[in-house]
Amino acid sequence: MISVKNLTKEYKKIKAVDNISLTAKPGEITILLGPNGAGKSTTIKSIAGLLKFEGEITICEFPNKTIDAKRIFGYIPETPALYELLTPWEHAEFIAKAYKLNNDWKDKIKVIFERLEIYDKKDKYVRELSKGMTQKLSIALALLTDPKAVLFDEPLVGLDPKAINEVLSIFEELKASGKSVFVSTHIIDTINDVWDRAYIMNKGKIICEVTKDQLEGGDLKKMFFELTEGAEA
Template identity: 80%
Template sequence: MIAINNLTKSYSKFKAVDGVSLTAKPGEITILLGPNGAGKSTTIKSIAGLLKFEGEITIWGCPNKTLDAKKVFGYIPETPALYDLLTPMEHAEFIAKAYKLESGWEDKARAIFERLEIYDKKDKYIRELSKGMTQKLSIALALLIEPKAVLFDEPLVGLDPKAINEVLKILVELRSQEKSILVSTHIIDTINDVWDRAYIMNKGKIVSEITKNDFKGRDLKTIFFELTGEEEECRQ
């Protein structure tokens, strides 16, 4: 699982995240929501090990910055972190070597690439690909290592409807495999049918933890607006 205990991150005198605790449990799709400036990005970057912070973050029981944690952790950043002069298949090879994947990784890469409809672009340079293609590649690379915990930061941005539907199917499959899944997103309507647990942030704090069973018959966006008071601003 992904577990955060009393996460605090300050920039000079500004406290971007203030004592946040949350858990993305195995077999659940956990959503992190919040208006702009709520502290979501800082929380996500802290989980991914990109920032120094106070508090504790563990991935399946291991501190998030340790090698043991990174071996079982897949991260899809909001902006794909790829090399312009490498191809998608070269990226897959790089990941396979870095994670010491067993022989046969090529077949896994091809299967994921074909599912996300990027296999025909496997030999193109990254700089030649669209935003949607690079987003799908970022997802494919994170899944190639068969992680136990996956962190998606705005995974649906830039994707066409067919790709969005496929990513949602992948989330459901990961849940059925008892993976820990944490998704940070602004596209609440699209995620409404698959989420299990949601943490809502505002002004650096978790203001509510809810489960779908708590709010049967109500959509997540309505709940979000009620708890944050952001309805008018978000709908403009």
């Protein structure tokens, strides 16, 4: 579970995030929506442990910046954080050593690479790969460690339709296995069939929390625009 309690983050006395709380529960796909400037990126970076903040963030009850939390947490940033002069296979080997994975990691990453259609690129330098390929590599590396909670920041950007469908299937499989899946996205239409719980942010605050059951077949996109009317899309 990813738990955020009373998160506040200020930049030069401007509150980018203002005392928000949210939860991504095990066995659910939770999405975070908001217009530009709503505070989503700050929230995501705080959860990932990249920013100092006020409040409390835990990953499966461990403080998010601890080693215990990092062992069970997967993070896919909006812009892949990769080494240009390493190959995808070398990235996987680095992760395997850092997390002290069992010897079967090679078989596991081969399956993931093949599924995301990047196995044939495993020996190319990252700098030779397209935006979509690096995005898929970032997802593959996060899944290699079998995390209990996974945070995806705009994971569908730059992917072709086939890859998008594959990633959505991965979301569903993670959910079915009891993982906490937290997704920050602008692409409401694409993710509309798979989400369970949605948080809508605007001007640094959570202005709505809704489950799919509560929406009762209603239009999440319509609700989003009604609640954020006048904000930059």
